[in-house]
Structure formats: C-alpha cells, structure tokens
Amino acid sequence: MAQRKPLPPPAELIVDALSHDGRGIARPDGKTTFIDNALPGETVLCKYITQRGKFDEGRALEIRVASTDRVDTPCAHADRCGGCSLQHLNSEEQILRKQRMLEEQLRHFGGLVPKQWLPPLTGPVIGYRSKARLGVKYVESRQQALVGFREKRNHFITAVESCPVLIPALGQSIQALARLIESLDARRRIPQIEVAAGDEDIALVFRH
Numbered sequence: 001m002a003q004r005k006p007l008p009p010p011a012e013l014i015v016d017a018l019s020h021d022g023r024g025i026a027r028p029d030g031k032t033t034f035i036d037n038a039l040p041g042e043t044v045l046c047k048y049i050t051q052r053g054k055f056d057e058g059r060a061l062e063i064r065v066a067s068t069d070r071v072d073t074p075c076a077h078a079d080r081c082g083g084c085s086l087q088h089l090n091s092e093e094q095i096l097r098k099q100r101m102l103e104e105q106l107r108h109f110g111g112l113v114p115k116q117w118l119p120p121l122t123g124p125v126i127g128y129r130s131k132a133r134l135g136v137k138y139v140e141s142r143q144q145a146l147v148g149f150r151e152k153r154n155h156f157i158t159a160v161e162s163c164p165v166l167i168p169a170l171g172q173s174i175q176a177l178a179r180l181i182e183s184l185d186a187r188r189r190i191p192q193i194e195v196a197a198g199d200e201d202i203a204l205v206f207r208h
Contacts, residue, residue, distance in 0.1 A: 008048055008051075010046060010047045011028065011045070011048075012044070012045055013046045014026060014043050015039060015040055015041065015042045015044060017040055018039065018040055018097060023036055024039055024040065024042065025040075026038075031054075032054070032056070033048075033055065034056070034057050034058070035057075035058050036059035036152060037059060037063075037079055037088060038063075039066075039069060041065075041067045041068075042060075042063060042067045043063075043065035044060040044061075044063055044064060045060065045062040045064060046058040047059055047060075049153075059079075069089055069090050069093045070088055070089065070090075071087075071089070071090045073088050074087065074125075075164050080152065081148070081151065081158040082150045082153070083132070083158075083165065091125045095122065127164065127165070127166070127167055128165070129166050129167065129170075130166075130167050130196060131197075132195050133192060133193075133195075134147055134149065134174070134192065134193045134195060135147070135149060135192055136190050136192055136193055137157050138190075140188070144178075145179075145182045147159065147160075147174050147193070148160040148163075148174065149163075159178075160174055161174065169202060170202065177193060177204075181193075186208060189208045190206050190207065191207060192206075193206055194207070
C-alpha cells in the first residue's frame, strides 16, 4: 500500500474570494485552497487538512491581517460547528454575498438577469432560527448523550450547552434534550432529532 503523502506545514496565504459554502479561497502557486474561518482580503496562517489533485482544504489557525467585514462570533463553537458557516462575517455583507451568489446561479443555470432586486428582508442575527436538525450520539462508556450540530466536513457531533442562533425556546433546551434521550430505552438507536417551533408549540421528530 502506498504511503500517504505528508501534508505541508502551515503556510501564510492571502484570501481573495469566498466560496458558496462560506470558505475563504486562496490560490498559492495557482492551486485553489479552501480555508475555513477566512474572508476575502485577509492574510491567514493556514493549516492544511486535505490535499487533492485540483484543490486543497485547510483552516485558519491565525488571522494575521483581518478583513474590515470580520466580526466576533456570538457562539463559542462557531469554529467547529457545522450549523453556521459565516458567523465571522458581518450580517450586511452576508446578505450582499448571498444575493450575488443567487445572481450567479440564476445567470449560470437559467440564463436569467433580473431587471430589479427588491430590498432584502432582514431580521435579528441571533435567536431567529426556528428549525434545526440536531445530531445525537449516545456514548456508552460515559452513559451520556451528546446533542448538537455535526462538525464541519465530518460526521462528529459538536456537543453544545446551548445555541444562540436558535430561538431561545430551542437553543436553551439542548441539554434538556440530551437528558431526555438518556432516559429512553431507544437512546442507542437515535442518531438525529428534528426540531421546529411555531408561535406556541414545539415539534420534535426522533429519527432512528
């Protein structure tokens, strides 16, 4: 079996674009590198995670020159959790970039160029999300249920105490859900919970 080629050491890269999934894009020596937690205009110290034929993937260990659009994230788990990908980008710029992406998709796939765009609908940047799909894993050795979102680019679960992006009725109830799972006979067979909140009621769907 051929030995896997070792990854290169961390490198300082200049980010010049943002991918559709919220990763910064750098092009050292002409090869595209997707970088978690990096924004256009930034200089970052990138740790390589994977190398492929046409592109590499990494994450920013250090922001050496920050974008003026960078903001502090409201969630301590934002660097690992896959539930959100752009918390480090200010909300106004998020909306602009999403509109540009929609423009590109309409033009590329539909050949459409809207004559006029209506002003985007805006709202709170935290405590607004009323639906989510939460991962679940029961750890036998600890007799403990982990509940949270999947980590970025893998299937591990980021176990969280709470989630500031979900509406409080959901975001503050994640640990209560974990305790509920631990009390069930089927706790080892539940990989996922779907949660949705209306004006008065909350619905839970347990997958198995």
